Amino acid sequence: MxxxxxxxxxxxxxxxxxxxxxxxxxxxxxxxxxxxxxxxxxxxxxxxxxxxxxxxxxxxxxxxxxxxxxxxxxxxxxxxxxxxxxxxxxxxxxxxxxxxxxxxxxxxxxxxxxxxxxxxxxxxxxxxxxxxxxxxxxxxxxxxxxxxxxxxxxxxxxxxxxxxxxxxxxxxxxxxxxxxxxxxxxxxxxxxxxxxxxxxxxxxxxxxxxxxxxxxxxxxxxxxxxxxxxxxxxxxxxxxxxxxxxxxxxxxxxxxxxxxxxxxxxxxxxxxxxxxxxxxxxxxxxxxxxxxxxxxxxxxxxxxxxxxxxxxxxxxxxxxxxxxxxxxxxxxxxxxxxGMSIGQATTGYDTAFDILKNQKISYVKLDELINKYKEKTPKEKAKLEDILPIIKENFGFITLSDKDAKKEENSNLVLSDYEYKKLAKAFEESMKGDDSRDKSTESEILYGGYDPLSVTLTHIINNKAGIGWTSYxxxxxxxxxxxxxxxxxxxxxxxxxxxxxxxxxxxxxxx
Ligand SMILES: [Zn+2]
Incomplete structure (x- = not known):
């Protein structure tokens, strides 16, 4: 679209x-x-x-x-x-x-x-x-x-x-x-x-x-x-x-x-x-x-x-x-x-709310899926690629290497380098578990105490749609x-x- x-x-x-x-x-x-x-x-x-x-x-x-x-x-x-x-x-x-x-x-x-x-x-x-x-x-x-x-x-x-x-x-x-x-x-x-x-x-x-x-x-x-x-x-x-x-x-x-x-x-x-x-x-x-x-x-x-x-x-x-x-x-x-806004920094005067329809579940259900993965995967073996099918199914997001990325109607769903890097960092933080996570102010701004991967995914789809947030x-x-x-x-x-x-x-x- x-x-x-x-x-x-x-x-x-x-x-x-x-x-x-x-x-x-x-x-x-x-x-x-x-x-x-x-x-x-x-x-x-x-x-x-x-x-x-x-x-x-x-x-x-x-x-x-x-x-x-x-x-x-x-x-x-x-x-x-x-x-x-x-x-x-x-x-x-x-x-x-x-x-x-x-x-x-x-x-x-x-x-x-x-x-x-x-x-x-x-x-x-x-x-x-x-x-x-x-x-x-x-x-x-x-x-x-x-x-x-x-x-x-x-x-x-x-x-x-x-x-x-x-x-x-x-x-x-x-x-x-x-x-x-x-x-x-x-x-x-x-x-x-x-x-x-x-x-x-x-x-x-x-x-x-x-x-x-x-x-x-x-x-x-x-x-x-x-x-x-x-x-x-x-x-x-x-x-x-x-x-x-x-x-x-x-x-x-x-x-x-x-x-x-x-x-x-x-x-x-x-x-x-x-x-x-x-x-x-x-x-x-x-x-x-x-x-x-x-x-x-x-x-x-x-x-x-x-x-x-x-x-x-x-x-x-x-x-x-x-x-x-x-x-x-x-x-x-x-x-x-x-502090929700319609319009945000990276989309300027554009909005694309139709992209939101690709989100099939709430962050609560997403957290459950992420937790299931954590339970069955040792930390040292965890990698973002394992989660990409869950992300594709529930948010529609694809990477450039995905064969669906070539279809024109999917162009808005392709994760940019910037977004992929954000996801990779969030995935790493998420896998650490609550106790050993980064407690810095920057981390607080990025994730607000929510599961880092989960909140990063909603942030990415919201920002692609043209929605910003200023507070948790x-x-x-x-x-x-x-x-x-x-x-x-x-x-x-x-x-x-x-x-x-x-x-x-x-x-x-x-x-
Ligand atoms: Zn209230």
Missing amino acids: KRPKKLSILGLSILLIASSLTGCGVKNNESKTDQNSSPQITQTTSKKPKYVFTFIGDGMSYTQVNAAQVYNGTIKNSDKVEVERLEFTKFPVVGSATTQDATSFAPDSASTATAISSGIKTHSGVIGLKADKQSKPESITEKLKKEGYKIGIVSSVSLDHATPAAFYAHAASRSDYYDIATQMANSNFDYFAGGSLLSPKGEDEKQKDVFETLKENGYKVTNDKNEIMSLNSDSGKVYAINPELQDSSAMSYNLDAKEDSLKLDDFVKKGIDVIDNEDGFFMMVESGKIDWAGHANDAMSNIKDVEVLSDAVNVAIEFANKHPQETLILVTGDHETG SHTGVPVPVYAMGAGADKFSGFYDNTDIFNKLVEICGLK
Whole structure:
């Protein structure tokens, strides 16, 4: 596949300005005319919402959203420069939120989710407590529960992880997984779904099993696909766990998930079946591994998990179209992760996102393949050539000596001398094992603590595509807030993430 023609600097600037405008509080009128793609986006009203959906892409800012749109646009039309819009970017109201917490401009998920759930600034690492680490603010979910709303908490990562936890727990440390999960079991909230728990029996595995506490408190706990699919409004309180889990009790990366796996959208659909009722509901849905892929600088996994968030939002849009006067949908991020950019040093004004389709697996699955090779190969016999077939199969990369390198359509997949040398160095570092690896600053910049070979492969394919990364951590880039439905008008403009909570409190008529 050829790269799209080089854009003029002027053309690119116009494109960048246009795409940034859609994310800066300008009302997006396109939604009123674009009827071609389903589901249809409905208008805003200023009525109090009876049904509230809050979607959070962890580590998702403008770049992550647009990377998914650029990728899909490039795949659809390789000869044009057009993005393929995600439905939620067509919402009639868009705002921007700053994300700094009480201690950092590059905040973490605990403090930022607390800002959204409870309207306060706190320390990184703190869940649902003020900066004194003691005072408990009342969260939006606690307030709405008192008003009779049913509450649903869905995440693709473990349910005791920072983002979901900030909507039901109060803890001085996000790592107190047992304490957090116990608070979940005692929350009396109505629907939990997605990932499992990291530490259900405590650190020494001797404490009371949280799954037992959940059952004692009347929760139906299931990880059976058929049972999950048959959940309904008579099921009572539910914790539905995906039968297919990957790393850290989280659901699989969308890129790795099996065709028939339950996805985030399935858990939103089921959530509606379980908690839809006369008194209304609030559902928080997190796509948590956008962040993890950002930390690891793995763009393809990042894009695919933004897509799965978009699929989940589409379920809510369908619901909203049946209850247009009473439903509010918000889609936002908690912070940016990775310092991702569209465009980077070696590709200048060019991008070639279509090359990403050659990446078949996430860095987590790639790590597994590399580890298998390490296990069966003595260090002194290890050589990069052994791994090249794995690299070709999962990233498409070939070397000049490969017979496929002569085919013109593969020209972008040939590893340059520079790239091959980088790979060879990374392979050598990777084979050393964690303890004897180079601990220099340069090594930290190159690999960020990830497997050197694995992260070098994602860096190479990202750079060929025209994607850059500046960090293995979070950054201070503001996040977009897309809104549609009852009360959506309030969410235009540029504000702080604590105002997401303040606006919800206001439009729901809460104290
Ligand atoms: Zn986060």
